[in-house]
Amino acid sequence: MKIPYSQEEITEIFRRFSVQRPEPVSELAYTNPFTLLVAVVLSAQATDAGVNKATRELFRVADNAAAMAALGEDAIREHIRTIGLYRNKAKNVAALAETLVAQHGGEVPGDRAALEALPGVGRKTASVVLNVAFGEETLAVDTHIFRIGNRLKLAPGATPEAVEQGLLRIIPQPYRRHAHHWLILHGRYVCKARKPDCEACVIADLCKAEIKTNDVPAPLHPIP
Known part of the structure; x- marks a missing residue:
């Protein structure tokens, strides 16, 4: 087209x-590829701020696949009760942690097919992880x-x-x-x-959206 x-x-x-x-940078709080992966899985139909609030304590006690698998679904669920779809997400996080331990030595794979094979991980989540954690142009x-x-x-x-x-x-x-x-x-x-x-909008003069109300671009300067 x-x-x-x-x-x-x-x-x-x-x-x-x-x-x-x-x-x-991502507005999700994370410290390594594993916590990034979990945060992105939890962010579906939830705000980044809400996820960050829920994961603050979760990641303090489990910031790697082995610790998360050991924590278990029930405990994970209690940590993330404040975000949407928390029951299903807790099940997926527990399962993906177990899968990482069993199949990948606890490490997050830098391969799309392997990522998308993890419980709760679809194309969008895999793309975020590949981009943020592994520097790929996804x-x-x-x-x-x-x-x-x-x-x-x-x-x-x-x-x-x-x-x-x-x-x-x-x-x-x-x-x-x-x-x-x-x-x-x-x-x-x-x-x-x-x-x-x-x-x-810094691209107001270039934008072709029918809904736009202004043709003068905002001043262009770095946002802190």
Whole structure:
């Protein structure tokens, strides 16, 4: 599908994102690939802040696969009761910890197929872990990126996979490593679901969204 942007415009969009957030990081709290994996599994249909609150004590007592497996489903469930779908998530976290111990020596694999074979881990979760923990140029499409891909007409698609492939086709090589975080943070804080904050948008002049209310880009400077 042809999109209404030139390659120069796309490059400029991601150049501005890179200036705004030179080294973007996940807002999930984690200390190693295992705690990152668990945090991402728990973040489905939950806010990062809510997950961080629930995992603060959980990761204090179990920050590796062996300790989490030993903790067990019941204890995990008590730690994460404040987040959505906690019963099923506790079952998955316990099972994935046991699988990591049994099949991977307790280490998180840096391979997509092995990650997606873990309980509770789908394509999006695997993409986040591969990107954040292993530095791969993956792009996990959450609700924010799915919305932006369609709203801005950067990568229109009916499914997250379609939006993912569309974005990977157009994002220039220098920007693929951090594109996942830039798009999520832009969707979370600027191009919001109910009412986009177009006055705060650094790409307002380039954006092709029909919903936009402003054509003047916000001042471009790094966000602390």
